[in-house]
Amino acid sequence: MKKVLIVDDASDCRLMIKGMLNNQGFGIIEADNGFDGWKKILVERPDLIFLDLHMPNKNGFEILKDLEEEWMGIPVVVVSGDSTQNAIDSCFMYGASAYLHKPINKQAFVDALKVLD
Template sequence: MPNNIKIAVIEDDENLRFLVVHRLESEQFQVIQAANGIDGEELILREKPDIVLLDWMLPGKSGSEVCENVRQNGFNNLVIMMTAKSQDVDKIDAYSFGVSDYITKPFNMDVLVAMVENKVKYFVSQPVENLSFGNTEHHPSIHTLIRDGKRIELTILENRILLYFLQNIGRVIGRDELMEVVWGYSSNLNTRTLDMHIVRLRKKIEQNPDKPCYLITVRGMGYKFVDDE
């Protein structure tokens, strides 16, 4: 893994911050840190790290406020929110403050490193371009669709699913593969959860979600994304 990747850890829990920083440094990442939202925001805008690990609950300014402010100031790199398990992940999705992804506490350090390495591989080393299908543009870094000049917000998981399909247009993708790519670090997932997210995604990308023309079900195999335009 390249050692020129800079990661900011914004976390007020001193023990957790020490553990995360120590582990990331041992993986040869450059790590900078702050213990509150005000210092964290200044650090992000000054140092422009490749990835920000940002705690949801921070003194001074909340993680959501920090994320929203740095986005408004032109920071476009990855922001991963660290959030307690008791908090509703869809609540994070509902806010349009520009978080790229999330990880729930308590997390295993191996899981965190695997997630960061995945982000470096797919987003930092080769920044993801905006993709389009039909008359719709997908902006994966801000999990948004643009259609006819209107913005359609995607949840974090919908964004991951759509991005993978757009990177694999025309290929049949099995449910197991999709779950591994999208959830990766969550083994207690069932296919019904995946299918539910597909249904929600179709409502945002299809003219008629009941008769999809982009995201097709391949019976007994999985799904396929088709773009004939």
């Protein structure tokens, strides 16, 4: 079973992503801040990460940089309300596989899951 980690300080966003993953056979892990998310990445070694950018304790940009520095190779789908081109470019520069805007478009979500194929 593939493991998916959802790192987002907004419980409603985590719930929405879990609902969109429902019945797809993933083991779902959650973290409500970046620090806890990073700890779960190190312990759980998920197959895919859904990552918010603006969170307390450790933001999504820091997690992307840490993943790159550690050469972990875990695909990351950024899910953020930040639609600035600078934020999007930075995420891809640090290895994000996809960037989804909140609220999440269902087809874009399905397309982002293709990184697991």
